[in-house]
Amino acid sequence: MTADSGSLHDEETDRETAATDPTTDDESVLSVRNLEKRYGRGDDAVEAVTDLTFDVEPGTVVGLLGPNGAGKTTTIKMLLGLIIPTAGSVEVAGIDVHENLSQGYNSISAVLEGARNVYWRLTVKQNVRFFASLSGIDPNDRASYHTELLDLFDLTEKADTAVRELSRGQKQKVSLACTFARETDVVVLDEPTLGLDVESGLNLRQELNRIVDEYGTTVILSSHDMDVIEDLCDRVIIMEDGEIVADDSVSNLLGVFNQxxxxxxxxxxxxxxxxxxxxxxxxxxxxxxxxxxxxxxxxxxxxxxxxxxxxxxxxxxxxxxxxxxxPDLEEVFLEVTNARHATRPAEVPTR
The missing domain is CATH 3.30.70.1560 (Alpha-L RNA-binding motif)
Incomplete structure (x- = not known):
């Protein structure tokens, strides 16, 4: 991710075309090949993730959907290098995340659901500067960009406030600002609106939309909130039982119904x-x-x-x-996942 104003996207359709057109000239910023994770051995082995293969082009926002137990969390942790896969590879900007952990950590960052992602005793500004430094960035060189981030997430007036004094929604915004401050090639957001009230969740979605459009950030977004996925994502990958069962643009997935x-x-x-x-x-x-x-x-x-x-x-x-x-994505999701268990398979879009 860069803070260069030249990366601004003028048209929403540009992102969707890049997300779904396999002939795009841009190389994939994220490449997943035959990724698997198996727990246990022999007859007791459990396949959490099976043979995942997909690419993500720069500047696209990809939603990751699936019922509980579909393998989303395991997949996210393998993308981040937090879990070693049984087989397969994850490359971010040409770097194999698992063979080069230190470089991998500087190429992909995340806000994980249920985790305390920032330091509550530090102020908002101190957190942003600290997390930027984790990527080898001199915070003084990026002061103007950090100011822009605080403004985009409506945190300017809270810049010198300790995080522990903020509301839950504001804390979540601080986590996001710190993640984007690292300027990694890919950002993973796991349930970014979970636990927020309706107004806070809507505001956060609007701010995420702004920053993605402003900086052309590549994002992997996992959420149970279909409105968040439909609002923010260019493309959606649906998982079930550790496998990809659908992978297409939001518009194509919404056309899954032939009625x-x-x-x-x-x-x-x-x-x-x-x-x-x-x-x-x-x-x-x-x-x-x-x-x-x-x-x-x-x-x-x-x-x-x-x-x-x-x-x-x-x-x-x-x-x-x-x-x-x-139709909305919730209907599509139910149609796609139920089709696997029906006697008459549905026509499910895949790339």
Missing amino acids: QCYEITVDGDLQEATRRRLRTEYEVEEFDGQYESTRFRARVADDGIYNLMQSLQSAGVTVDTIETVR
Whole structure:
């Protein structure tokens, strides 16, 4: 990461193109090859991560999603050199993290969930200067950049305040500022908004968006908050049972559904016979009766909405409103992970 204003990205689509176009001229800043982690031996061995291979181009933000036990935490710790893999390699800016630990630590940094990432007795500014020095940076040479970081994370007025006196949200911002102060090639953020109230979480997302756009930082972001992933990431890797089950841009993943979802409100209550018919002919979610109307969602392919309207009209039902419902990443995540256990596999985007 650099503080050069020339690295500023003018278009959000530039980052997404770099994230998904395998023909991009930029070399990968992060290269993971056949990464595996196995605990135990013989019949008692547990495969935590199996044969992970992916590349990340400079300046992209990649989301890492998966249910509990999917292998995300193990993967993150192997990327950081904190866990030695059973097989495979991790290279950051051409440096093998596990063969060159000292160089590796200077090429990738992180804010880990559940960890005290900064020194609470030091002030905000002292923490930023200290963590910058860990990468061999003279803090005096980067004073203006550190001032920019504090401003981006809305910490300027707290610069001389001890971290222990700050709110939880402010402490998290200090951790992030210190991580970006190290100016590593890759930054890993593990649940950066966990435990924050709604307002603090939203503010933090906005500030992360600003700094990523401003400095073109390469970020690996793990979170259970789908809004955070959808808002910040160009590309998403979904893991389950230690394997990658989907890897694509956010826009492509949101297109995983080959059916359009509509929310329909009709006048009055629907008769049970009509409900049964709709469930039989269409993919209909639960009916919700409110006051003098009934609301439900239906997934239909292409122009199937017209057939649905005809079905309602033939049953003597008056349609009040029809609204298109945009799918979100939570639906995609459930679709992708459930597809592995279904008899009919879904078409899952992969790069």
